Amino acid sequence: MDQLKISNSFVLLIFACTFSTFGFGWSKRIACEIQHDGKIYNTSAHPVSDKINVHLVPHTHDDVGWLKTVDQYYVGSNNSIQVAAVQYILDSVISALQADPNRKFIYVEQAFFQRWWRQQNSATKRIVRKLVDGGQLEFINGGWCMHDEATTHYIDMIDQMTLGHRYIKKQFGKVPRIGWQIDPFGHSAVQAYLLGAEVGFDAVFFARADYQDVLQRRKDRTMEAIWRGSKSFGPSAQIFAGVLANHYEPPDGFNFDIDSTNPPVQDDPELFDYNLEERVDLFVQRALEQAKEFRTNHLMWTMGDDFAYEYANTWFKQLDKLVHYVNKDGRVNTFYSTPSFYVDMKAASNETWPLKLNDYFPYASSANGYWTGYFTSRPALKGYVRKLSAYLQVARQLEFFVGRKVRGPNTDSLEEALAVLQHHDGVSGTEQQHVADDYAKRLYISSIESEDLVNLALQHIASGRFSMNHTPHLEMVTSQVSSQSKATLRAGLNFQQCPSSNISYCPQSEADLSGKTLAVIAYNPLGWERKEIVRITVSDYKVDVFDSSGNLIPSQIIPVSQASRKLREQHLKSIRKPAVSDESIFELLFECSTPPLGYSTYYVKPSQNDSYSSEYTLIQENNENHDVYLQSNSAQYILSSSSRLLDRVKLKDGVEVSLRQSYCWYNGSDGNTEETRGQASGAYVFRPNSSSCFPLTDNIKLSSVKGSLVEEVHQQLSSWLSQVLRTYKGSDHAEVEFTVGPIPIDDNLGKEIVTKFSSDLESHKTFYTDSNGRDFIKRVRDYRSDWELEVHEEVAGNYYPLNSGIYLSDNSIDFSILVDRSMGGSSVTDGELELMLHRRLLYDDGKGVAEALNETTCMGDDFSTCEGLVVRGTFLLDVHSTNESSFSRRNLIQRKLFPLQLVFSVSNDEDGWLSVSEYSAMKTGYQLPPNVALITLQEQHDSNLLLRLGHLFENDEDETWSSVAIVDLQDIFAYRKIKHVEELSLTANQRKCEMKAKHWQIENDDVQPGSYIRSVGFVGDGYQIELRPMEIRTFSVFLE
């Protein structure tokens, strides 16, 4: 129906154009008159130097899932929730642009555009290419989605932007110029310098910044500034950053979407309600108001909204009239434009701009509306995203080792699913429940394909069926099984993995081993050698573990803990899986030594007699009243007899640091009482009823395990809250495994569960949190560097997003907590750190999602028995002297981010089973320097590889490791010879040497030009490159 209406209306449009060339950076401007219903409108205006110029930017904001799923939004189903259909938006915009060559439109979300593009015939594709070439349709931002900036990891942000940019380059040969992060709830430093400047964007625009900040900026005319997000890069990675004037909507009175109540421009005196002068007057008034708050005589008006332009003609017909009549009036000047052209005009002015450092977190939209709850919302989904994000990197590496295949399993579907999840209503946890379910389903389905790939690739390498010095091909493996159905293929595999190990469930490793051997292949995706203790479930405690040379190695057996058993039982019941009797399930631990980018194999065998070698350690109840000690490599973690929780840490030099753990809950506001003035705590907003955190730490039941590889204490805090605190042989840190839920709500109170660690460090209100897992940013409680903060929320207003972690320092000792997924954290009291682990809330917070954040798991035959979601995760505690801490922290972050990937195979015939039991893709004996990480290793097409390497330290972060690192790229490829290397932009869509940043004049800038040197090209012979602090370099590597 909609399409029909559109074509009918266009019958009435007649246009006549002549082409001529003007300046202003547009290659071609078109003098054009468009006729609607017999009237002729001149839409060909261009900037005028002595007037206020209003850039009309037609746009639509299309969420890649939120109240509806991404596919529902695309096709336009489920409209009872929200009327939105992206396919018709694109259909109707394309027609409307064809009708007048002066009209323009920007499009952002490639997840939608690519769905649409696939469905178009070649004639439509030709039309669209012409519109893109002519500058009428411009892709900006251009990622798969508009990613969130708080709960996303920088590697995922890079991946999802690269995915979109790659398509735009391939289909249109275009490179997006503008960052368009209009809706995310706060903006990160990494967005500015990495996903902005290093991508090659000229500017980034957004709508949401703290209401106090925006008030000040409007007054100071600092809505637009030059943003230097990186301490290490300074002006070498700065970007023009603009807070939009009217959220991302048109100024009040100028919304022309099909369901808008704003009046159209009625210019026909024959009809009633003629309002031309009135409409022009209001336009001029709005422009003059905005001009008071912005610098230069160029203003941008965002002419669009959420899912706008489903019927594009309602907009364009009115905008044509406005361009015509406002220019005829002459008080201000207006024309169709794009953010790129707007930024060109800003750069062409002689204006000087204010400087912005750090980031735009946290974001408050009102005194009690701090959008800091979503840092933790849906912790299980956040954990799943992080886990699969690491898994994608593993799968890509293996895909490259054995040769990428177009048919058969590849990593494309997981890449795409993870890209969808980066959306600002995806991993952020601010979507409706049915959408979160859809996201999880997408992740699960695509992970199965990558799992097949990983199994096949490892099986292929381990079987020794390819010679190490020629290009191996997975095709060989899959062609052998191509006649089999996919299900048979999966069942027939020798190699299997355990995606449910988080609930201590692994049918592969729990197999009956009588007369058999279990091979455990530990794959290490890091570019460094690695020694680590791994943990698997087995069904017999009488086992021996051997390395690949046949040496018996030390191992430890622990019965599965009470909390794990409960979790396992519950989840197996919900998926109706039969399991080995839980009483006979044990955890087997042993130490793995793995080469970089490769694997080692370990063999678990049942003992022939009663003299098995695994050390059996019982979980023993601790009822006595004395302190409990856990020994790590160099420190002792001490639990007090009274609190039965961690109390202090004794470091190797005898220094004792007080470190008292507690659990407590904030009562999420219901928003209805007078005191709370209407703001409830919900999916976006964290709004505790008061600053009190109510304790959850009475009557803790304690038991402990002591063995030669791991020491643990198990703490049962209540029927729904438990944790394990453990130390591993050879490591300095301690690990906390928490199990939280179902959070009780029978008292009708929403709860936000927090763990706190109080130390005696004199932190002077200061703490540090990471930006998207990359830089650490200094935070000061109740303080913002850009304005005088009025404090209304003592707790929520000091929460920041964590992706790697949070730390305190007193310049002698650092205390860090490193997390396994994104979550919120703070230091609300000096010397103290807190993490918000889980939230269960009973009211919607009124920010759009229209649901309370009350996640449940449903079981039973018809899934009608539901209880609150249980969340399990881990975080690390690391206490070091300040001069040693950053190395330890960065190293642990990498290990936590990329855990060893375990793959299992059971056989009763050892001969010729695994002929290659150890493998590294790197040159023998080579590993990356400790300050360099492999970020991407992804085969693009035959013998072409996308390679990203990143320096892990900031300027001045570490005395030793904040130095220039050198890597010879050839050393990374033991079995392949490099033919040619080209350096690219961060999203790999342009050559680095051709990138040019715009020049901006900055107020009071005391940075000396040239004081921030950046690495470029190669050093020495061959393929040696340098990496300076925080640099990520992207290469296209062509291999022989």
Ligand SMILES: [Zn+2]
């Ligand atoms: Zn949005």
